[in-house]
Amino acid sequence: MAIIYFWGAAQEVTGSCHLIESASFGKILLDCGMHQGGNSIDRIGDEGFPFNPASIDAVLLSHAHLDHSGMLPKLVHDGFTGPIYCTSETADLLVVMLQDSVSIYMGDLARENRRLARKGKPLLEPEYSEEDVMQVITQCESQSYNKALKLAEQTTACFHDAGHILGSAIIELSFEERGEQKKLVFSGDLGNKSAVLMNDPSILTKADIVLMESTYGDRNHKSIDNTVSELKTILKDTENRGGNIMIPAFAVGRTQEILFYLGQLHQQGLLDNWQVILDSPMAIEVTRVYDKWFNALDSDEIEEASPNAHSILKDFIPRLFLSVAPDESMMINKIKKGALIIAGSGMCTGGRIRHHFKQRIWDSRNAIIFCGYQANGTLGRLLVDGLQHLKLFGDDYVVKAQIETLGGFSAHAGQNELVEWVSHFENNPKVVLVHGEPKAQEALAQKLWEDKNIRAVIPSLGQSLVF
Known part of the structure; x- marks a missing residue:
């Protein structure tokens, strides 16, 4: 039997x-992600x-976002020595994502240790x-989409395009156990079909068990036309107020999509x-990786929008300013109006966006645009939920x-897209909802049952399931 x-x-x-x-292939880890919210040290x-990291035989990585990949360095540090299978594009993005993550972590750790040293307390390792x-990068073994990878005797894995970000994958694991063929499909994060830079998620039809994300299981997204129309209104209204716009940036995927529409x-x-x-x-570095893999993106729509486009950075927005050095970031503070600032991090848990909040969040002329999911416990979620006062860098601010x-x-796919994707499986597999908050998962489970007669299981942390 196999156990998840x-x-x-x-x-x-x-x-x-x-x-x-499973006895067929040992122990395989699907993703090794970091939780979001709080400071990096905590x-x-x-x-x-x-589990014992040294006991893991292989990692199958769906994509490069830190909530799916961010704990790989700790896994390796604690004894994992096996292969990390992912797409070639994901391997390229991991270099940027993990190096940035460890840089932030080590910087935070150094500051915390200076504070502990002043108090005469033990330092943190x-x-x-x-x-x-x-x-981690050394242990990555890059794979192409739709090509079977042999993991063990009678065990293969295959990566299919998930349409979420560059290199994102639906993972299909096929194996034989006690003479019986079994197939597990892990959706990873499924993409929004309206995303201009991504292909639609691949459709699979055979599985015994499906682990499916449910981030937006309780709602659908507005159409991209309505969304762009709303963006135009925000731009006009903020310009009329003489203000600036701040957009918390998800460095992989969302930033590139926003740049594309700003280019239009x-x-x-x-x-x-x-x-x-x-x-x-x-x-900026991630966008350069996107440029490298430009021909793997949804090129028909890109070509129609900008026939001569060869680079998201160079061709779409000629007046785009790339702020790399800290002093360049600080110079932005001198702009009194008309600045549209895209800065990390996407959920406002760190990065330069918090410094821009310090300069501008108290001014009612300005606007903050959230373009992605804000997880529980993050500053972004608190602001979306109506936070009126916040503390930044030791000072109190009123949110105006x-x-x-x-x-x-x-x-991410919305509710209807999730229902449509999983309904293509022909042999009534067991459906397990992961990567979603309980409210969204319960709504999706109810929708699946009412519309498609599909029963879905919602596991809790640490629960196991035999299939």
């Missing part, structure tokens, strides 16, 4: 980590593994290091009074900036 242990993203959105164990310090990040607005003459600033070194949300730019 749910060690993350169980009735929560972040921290994807599912362990599959977050990483609390992320112990309920790092949970992992830059060397562990490099070892530029071509329409709607950005003439705006200075667009990408103030995220990681997002206009808070806007644009759901149509989401990189």
